[in-house]
Amino acid sequence: MSGPQVGEPEAVPIAVDADVVRVRQAVRALAQTARLSLVDQTKFVTAASELARNTLVYGGGGEAVLTLVSDARRTGVRVRFSDDGPGIADLDLAMTDGYTSGNGLGLGLSGARRLVETFTIDTAPGAGTRIEITSWSR
Amino acid sequence: MAQEPVTPLSSLLQDRRERIAAAWLETAAGELRGRITRSELEREQTDVLDTLVAGLAAGGLALTDPAFEGLRGLLGSVSTTRARQGFSPRETAISVFALKEGLYAILSDGDATLAPADLLTLLRLVDDLGLFTFETFASARESIIAEQAEQLLELSTPVVKLWEGVVAVPLVGTLDSARTQVVMEKLLQTLVDTGSEHAIIDITGVPAVDTQVAQHLLKTVVAARLMGAECTISGIRPQIAQTIVALGIEFGDIRTKATLADALVAALRTGKGRRAETSALTVA
Amino acid sequence: MESVPILKIGTTLLVSIQVDLQDHTALQLQEDLADRITSTGARGVLIDISGLEIVDSFIGRMLASIASISRVLDATTVVVGMRPAVAITMVELGLSLGGVRTALDVEKGLRLLDVGEDDAEHLLLDPDGTEAE
Known part of the structure; x- marks a missing residue:
């Protein structure tokens, strides 16, 4: 028994406002299935909500792909957000903490990163953005 | 067959x-x-x-x-x-x-x-x-x-109701990140369950804290305020106070009291529905 | 389009958010509240978020905006019922409600708003200050 086992991926398109809510609900359901604690669930779904909104507002729409993952000891939930938007020009700047006053500037990426266990981002100007987040049960 | x-x-x-x-x-x-x-x-x-x-x-x-x-x-x-x-x-x-x-x-x-x-x-x-x-x-x-x-x-983090509207968590022993998080969640939930507006975290029985634990305690206080309750930390030993300052952790306007008793008195004085500060906070 | 109902209790407007809010619904609520505060002369706004499982940056900003708008319109906003998991997440996210007062539940929230109102009543009924506070 080695290596993570991956379940069936579930794709949720992100094209309109209502889709952000749809992503939230789908992620919440999967996080519950993965037996994340309530606090970890809340954190993960909140991060997913932020990233889904980014995909819609900054990425011009895209999709979220949800997968149940597991390794020998625990289960987890993985969500991959992707869009074919303008990409992020200055990633370092985007990842700095700009949210202390909640004024709505910045993409909230650093905040979202704090809420999940693993966070990877792949982006370049003109090449769209792909962000993958994962959190595990304890 | x-x-x-x-x-x-x-x-x-x-x-x-x-x-x-x-x-x-x-x-x-x-x-x-x-x-x-x-x-x-x-x-x-x-x-x-x-x-x-x-x-x-x-x-x-x-x-x-x-x-x-x-x-x-x-x-x-x-x-x-x-x-x-x-x-x-x-x-x-x-x-x-x-x-x-x-x-x-x-x-x-x-x-x-x-x-x-x-x-x-x-x-x-x-x-x-x-x-x-x-x-x-x-x-x-x-x-x-x-x-x-x-x-x-679970057993080692009892949250007790000290008075009408006041709950307390007397922490004893070495705190680690995991345990402190459990305490935090339990305390906040108890505030909701009992409708208490005051929480006291007493760390008289804690010999030392590290950065992570101090951050967790801070976050608990801020979270309690966001929910509409006030949280006081009591029983901070001199060594811990020095550690906190040395680590550069901003305790800012976190309420602290020397003893659990002092914290209880302060909570009762503040009374129901009238908290000294508003919950306006920014977190570094 | 679904919208969040606004109830009036005396001079307080009560909003109870029970569902996952879409962004445009949240913006609509902001507008509706501003209208209602003005048209009813409300002095207090109570927002019950006990039904919200998450509060992300957008909702957080909405709550802060409502408070600011209310203040400009001379009303006080109190947010009540924040779930522990939500509070913990908001702290982690570094999200503040920018000056919004909070209370554990609707009852305590109304009490917070009443305190402000009592002062006003006393002033109206006893302008010379001859009665004890």
Whole structure:
């Protein structure tokens, strides 16, 4: 028994406002299935909500792909957000903490990163953005 | 009754079943004397042999084959039960490895119709069964330990109601990140459950804190305020105060009191519905 | 389009958010509240978020905006019922509600708003300050 086992991926398109809510609900359901604690669930779904909104507002729409993952000891939930938007020009700047006053500037990426266990981002100007987040049960 | 399917391996076992089962039972019973009754052991072994033969008859050769799904399930539940009942790793594994005694027995019988290659396959299969049993035993043990650790955590973080509207958590001993988080969540939930607007975290009994723990405590206070309650930290020892300052942690407008009693008085003075500060906060 | 109902209790407007809010619904609520505060002369706004399982940056900003708008319109906003998991997440996210007062539940929230109102009543009924506070 080695290596993570991956379940069936579930794709949720992100094209309109209502889709952000749809992503939230789908992620919440999967996080519950993965037996994340309530606090970890809340954190993960909140991060997913932020990233889904980014995909819609900054990425011009895209999709979220949800997968149940597991390794020998625990289960987890993985969500991959992707869009074919303008990409992020200055990633370092985007990842700095700009949210202390909640004024709505910045993409909230650093905040979202704090809420999940693993966070990877792949982006370049003109090449769209792909962000993958994962959190595990304890 | 329809003819059951057979393969060379399944018939090998089935034809010599009594001999194999007897040798297996003797060895295992000897090892597990007093830990499990002979008849219970015999029943278990019968189940395993039945399932093994069925798997072989369905064409299974390696333990990972789909034909052996039932066998894996059976062995898994047996070893999990053994783990919960406190059997040792050897006791659990030996009850499966002892099946080899049954195979050695038919080998030493000198049966000319026995194909050595088949016997080797079976011996290897039993090795796999033993290893599988051991693996499931180990992971069952790990989950039991994890469960117990969680229970211990629950028991050692009591949240008490000191007064109408005031709850407190007297923390004792060394705090680690995990425990502090549990405390935080429990305390905040208790505020909601009891409708209390004041929480006191007393750390008189805590010898030292590190950055992570201090951050958790801070976050608890901020979270409580966001919810509409006030949180005071009492019993900060001089050493801890120095550590906090040395670590550069901003305690800002976090309410602190020297003793739990002082904190209680302060909470009662502030009273219901009238908190000294608003919940306007920014978190660094 | 679904919208969040606004109830009136005396001079307080009560909003109870029970569902997952879409962004445009949240913006609509902001507008509706501003209208209602003005048209009813409400002095208090109570927002019950006990039904919210998450509060992300958008909702957080909405709550802060409502408070600011209310203040400009001379009303006080109190947010009540924040779940512990939500509070913990908001702290982790570094999200503040920018000056919004909070209370554990609707009852305590109304009490917070009443305190402010009592002062006003006393002033109206006793302008010379001859009665004890």
